[in-house]
Amino acid sequence: MSEEVRCRIAPSPTGEPHVGTAYIALFNLCYARKYKGKFILRIEDTDQSRSTRESEESIYQSLSWLGLNWDEGPDIGGPFGPYRQSERLSIYHEQIKKLLDSGRAYRCFCTPQELDTLRKYQEQNKRPPGYFGKDSKCRHLNETQIKERLDAKIPHVIRMAVPMEEGKISFYDHIRKEEITRRLNEVDDQIILKSDGFPTYHLASVVDDHLMKITHVIRGEEWINSTYKHVLLYSAFGWEPPKFFHLGLLRNPDSNRTKISKRKNPVSLRWFRAAGYLPQALINFLGLMGYSRYRDDMSDEEKKSCEIFSLQTMINDFNETRISPTGPAFDFAKLEDLNFSYLSQFTDDGFYQYLNDRQTYLKTYFGAYNRLFIERYLRPEKDVSFWSSFLFKHALQYKRDDFEKAECDNAKQGAEILKKFKKLLSREIETLHSADEIKDFINKVCGETGATSKQLHMLLRVAVTGSSESLPLYQSMALLGLYRCLVRCDEAASFLGSIRE
């Protein structure tokens, strides 16, 4: 008798709901639905300082918007709850006691400072970093020593005790279709319970996946190097591990191809919605990443239409053996094309409804702050979408005429100024939190860039908004996000650099 397939998406409610979460959720949902199993949403809010209820709420909204509906979760309950990790603390404590008793975990009283020193020492001596081997002081504490420290109420964490014998640890990855192996003595004694009594991801996910009877863990490949630890934990508990699938990471579309990040690209699902992307287009697009429905044995008709598909279609013929391990670049042009093709299928009513939904969402996404300065610029011929379009374009189309309003000696000088500004900004970027601070910063560094105030402001205006006609510069920069401003300075500089005088 085969057991029921159970997959999960387990986001942590910190910050904006991430497009990568939707990507992973999509494949989990497809797998679960294909095998008539369950798709579970679990909230991993074990980081007390960063988790918020607002963020959790926007995860629900964003996934629902995409049609990625879950069968069990904190909001709707289910037979294996609670589904919010902060409400499962007693469960983790109960489980960790077993590990402590069996010697598969131990208390560690090292302070963050001590660990810092250890790290530096390891770095200097070219030793692999981590709390293990000879460096794991607390592992060798005897009963009396532990009791002393406990009685003295010294804060401590609990670490897993990785077996110290020679050997290897490995697990089977169902996407690579291969064993992935590592030497045991390279795996460090990971903290599994923090000093605040909350578990870390490693413990919580293993315990929950087991108790919630998760059968298939489909997640990003960033987890591969932690999976050894998870496998070790399963074996310490005497539990059967689930099957592992590690998907390639979505990449920034630039030449570096690092994993997709808000510093370079929009990644918030709320952003995609406010920008006017349709849920069916985004789902379709994500379903094309690392996966293809195209097969050589399809009829010509099927081949032609196989790249445009609904979530239901993807589920119906989903085949996990066709997932590729490569990390795909996020290509906005393709998304744009898909979005248009869905948009053009709309009836008039549907289209107006879409416009309405978009305006409404724009309003809630940016709130009163946005309206405050947009309304001053309202003109019949240039409405909100005209003034805010710079926020919703992935790449701007620069025009030479706009930059000429900066009255630089030549394009090359403009490029140099932007490059210098970018360098200065990236140095202080973390210290700037508001439009006012950005204003002060720009005025402060203006001289260092070799530009007049007027030159720098106009160059920045065009670089950031794509036009010499825009909303107030400082607010625009704050709204777009300074990291994306850096990217735009680069793009504008290279545009200017390519101009022949």
Added chain:
RNA sequence: GAUCCCAUCGUCUAGCCUGGUCAGGACACAAGGUUUUCAUCCUUGCAACACGGGUUCAAAUCCCGUUGGGAUCGCCA
């Protein structure tokens, strides 16, 4: 730096497991056509097996190495 992962057009990918087709499709781009401009739409074009060894009659496909890229090394997930 150490470890692990990955590698077909600019991008997403099919083909790889089970060696033998002009390496196929989509997006982007370019050209032409339709159209009241633009866009849509139609046609055509451009464009890839990272490199080097091996195995074989035959390698994108199997093996090894090199190079390149990425991820991980947190009391974050």
